[in-house]
Amino acid sequence: MLYKSNDTGAKEISAKQQSLSKNEKEVELSVCVLASGSKGNAIFISDGFTSLLVDAGFSGVEIERRLKVRGIKPEDIDGILVSHEHGDHIQGVGVLARRYDLPVYINKKTLLAASSQLGNIDNKKIFECGSSFIINELKIHPFSISHDAADTTGFTVKKNKVKVGIATDLGIATSMVKEHLKGSSLLVLEANHDPEMLSNGPYPWYLKQRIKGRTGHLSNVDSKKLLEEIKHDQLDHVILAHLSSKNNTPDKALYEVGLSMADCNTKLHVATQEKCGDMINLF
Numbered sequence: 001m002l003y004k005s006n007d008t009g010a011k012e013i014s015a016k017q018q019s020l021s022k023n024e025k026e027v028e029l030s031v032c033v034l035a036s037g038s039k040g041n042a043i044f045i046s047d048g049f050t051s052l053l054v055d056a057g058f059s060g061v062e063i064e065r066r067l068k069v070r071g072i073k074p075e076d077i078d079g080i081l082v083s084h085e086h087g088d089h090i091q092g093v094g095v096l097a098r099r100y101d102l103p104v105y106i107n108k109k110t111l112l113a114a115s116s117q118l119g120n121i122d123n124k125k126i127f128e129c130g131s132s133f134i135i136n137e138l139k140i141h142p143f144s145i146s147h148d149a150a151d152t153t154g155f156t157v158k159k160n161k162v163k164v165g166i167a168t169d170l171g172i173a174t175s176m177v178k179e180h181l182k183g184s185s186l187l188v189l190e191a192n193h194d195p196e197m198l199s200n201g202p203y204p205w206y207l208k209q210r211i212k213g214r215t216g217h218l219s220n221v222d223s224k225k226l227l228e229e230i231k232h233d234q235l236d237h238v239i240l241a242h243l244s245s246k247n248n249t250p251d252k253a254l255y256e257v258g259l260s261m262a263d264c265n266t267k268l269h270v271a272t273q274e275k276c277g278d279m280i281n282l283f
């Protein structure tokens with residue numbers, strides 16, 4: 001199955017081999033950020049045969065609705081990868097896992113910290129940060145990121161030569177994080193706050209410190225610096241994610257991060273809380 005845009009801009013699923021003309025390049029991975037922000041996060045990623053969610057941080061019903069908006073049947077999901085136990089990443093995990101009998105890929109510490117929120121999960125697949133694993137033809141590499149949760153994880157998902165890097169909810173981009181994200185065709189990268197808006201904004205002092213700290217969230221400026229280091233010719237898309245509704249705006253994030261990308265052909269997108277993102281196909 002291939003997730004493909006039709007002429008009206010709506011998304012439809014068509015049989016993979018049937019829909020490919022001779023000269024058309026084959027889609028390796030399709031990515032759609034269903035929602036991103038402090039009220040809920042979920043990313044759909046598929047090679048057309050295996051479809052995964054990275055996090056399911058809002059209600060099961062709303063995730064189902066957003067999948068359907070993009071022409072995806074919830075029954076076609078094959079598993080959920082969990083980044084960490086904060087509610088905005090796991091709220092719908094237990095519900096969806098039970099409703100569709102899905103395996104949940106999670107590390108040990110996160111599972112312990114999340115157990116009461118997840119409820120009963122029959123099919124748990126425990127991974128360790130730093131150790132790759134395979135789901136059908138997808139190669140998943142989980143890696144540690146610095147955040148105030150038990151064992152927060154970033155992911156790369158690879159199909160053949162096409163790699164997707166996902167890192168939201170991190171206070172600093174360590175050299176290890178940069179190494180993992182290098183060579184991606186698409187990055188979902190945190191651009192949480194504009195430092196000035198955060199400083200002058202409504203949050204109490206302790207919360208501002210938490211967000212700015214090493215286990216908090218990346219600012220627009222942090223993301224810009226990270227991209228300056230790891231951008232390359234094959235980086236086709238960057239989706240800025242986990243924007244704060246109080247301390248950032250999509251325009252500010254796009255402008256700031258765009259400063260580092262002016263000399264390349266990478267498309268910059270912003271994921272929002274309210275609207276399901278576009279389906280992006282990678283070749």
Ligand SMILES: [Zn+2]
Pocket residue numbers: 037038041086088089169242
């Ligand atoms: Zn979060």
Ligand SMILES: [Zn+2]
Pocket residue numbers: 084086147149169
């Ligand atoms: Zn978090």
